[in-house]
Amino acid sequence: xxxxxxxxxxxxxxxxxxxxxxxxxxxxxxxxxxxxxxxxxxxxxxxxxxxxxxxxxxxxxxxxxxxxxxxxxxxxxxxxxxxxxxxxxxxxxxxxxxxxxxxxxxxxxxxxxxxxxxxxxxxxxxxxxxxxxxxxxxxxxxxxxxxxxxxxxxxxxxxxxxxxxxxxxxxxxxxxxxxxxxxxxxxxxxxxxxxxxxxxxx
Numbered sequence: 713x714x715x716x717x718x719x720x721x722x723x724x725x726x727x728x729x730x731x732x733x734x735x736x737x738x739x740x741x742x743x744x745x746x747x748x749x750x751x752x753x754x755x756x757x758x759x760x761x762x763x764x765x766x767x768x769x770x771x772x773x774x775x776x777x778x779x780x781x782x783x784x785x786x787x788x789x790x791x792x793x794x795x796x797x798x799x800x801x802x803x804x805x806x807x808x809x810x811x812x813x814x815x816x817x818x819x820x821x822x823x824x825x826x827x828x829x830x831x832x833x834x835x836x837x838x839x840x841x842x843x844x845x846x847x848x849x850x851x852x853x854x855x856x857x858x859x860x861x862x863x864x865x866x867x868x869x870x871x872x873x874x875x876x877x878x879x880x881x882x883x884x885x886x887x888x889x890x891x892x893x894x895x896x897x898x899x900x901x902x903x904x905x906x907x908x909x910x911x912x913x914x
Contacts, residue, residue, distance in 0.1 A: 714743035714911060716904070719877045719887040720825070721752045722802040722809065722839065725791060727886035728829035729783050730898025734888070735822065737901065741908040743890075747813060747821045748873040749806035752885050753799075755874050760883035765799065783899070790834045797838040803870075804863060805839040808849070810873065811859050811866030823852045824859075 720727040784791035812821040827848050831837035849856025888895040895904045
């Protein structure tokens with residue numbers, strides 16, 4: 713079975729823009745996806761040279777908005793360039809995703825991840841709020857209260873994934889790995905698909 717390892721930040725607009733295509737691509741090529749929520753801002757960036765958005769030069773911040781609008785229109789995915797709840801403390805959401813991986817499996821965690829992306833970038837919802845997280849979990853046909861109560865069980869896994877990302881030289885989100893080859897950014901999904909197709913034709 714083909715396997716894609718998927719490192720991401722729950723508040724990354726780029727991961728949001730590529731998430732649906734990644735899911736469709738994996739289904740098309742019969743590949744499993746291993747979701748890996750990571751602490752990019754607090755742990756990955758400091759050791760890889762990355763900067764939180766507010767610390768980046770103005771010209772980089774301005775161009776980021778141009779690219780987000782461009783990719784949102786290209787993919788036909790709604791995206792608010794200035795969402796009310798961004799930046800946000802994503803730690804609890806990431807731990808909830810990790811708890812879902814542990815308790816419900818990867819498919820459920822990926823569905824929850826997609827819902828959390830939409831909550832920030834299309835629905836003006838706060839993923840640092842407990843009631844919001846529980847409701848989003850319930851809307852994914854999961855037991856939101858149970859998952860929220862299991863945050864401690866997800867904390868260790870979240871830290872494990874973060875250290876795994878650092879060890880694997882990950883420096884940005886989203887980051888996909890297939891057969892040892894890294895692909896940084898949702899704009900590299902076409903290259904990932906070529907690698908998947910090539911394996912399938914071997």
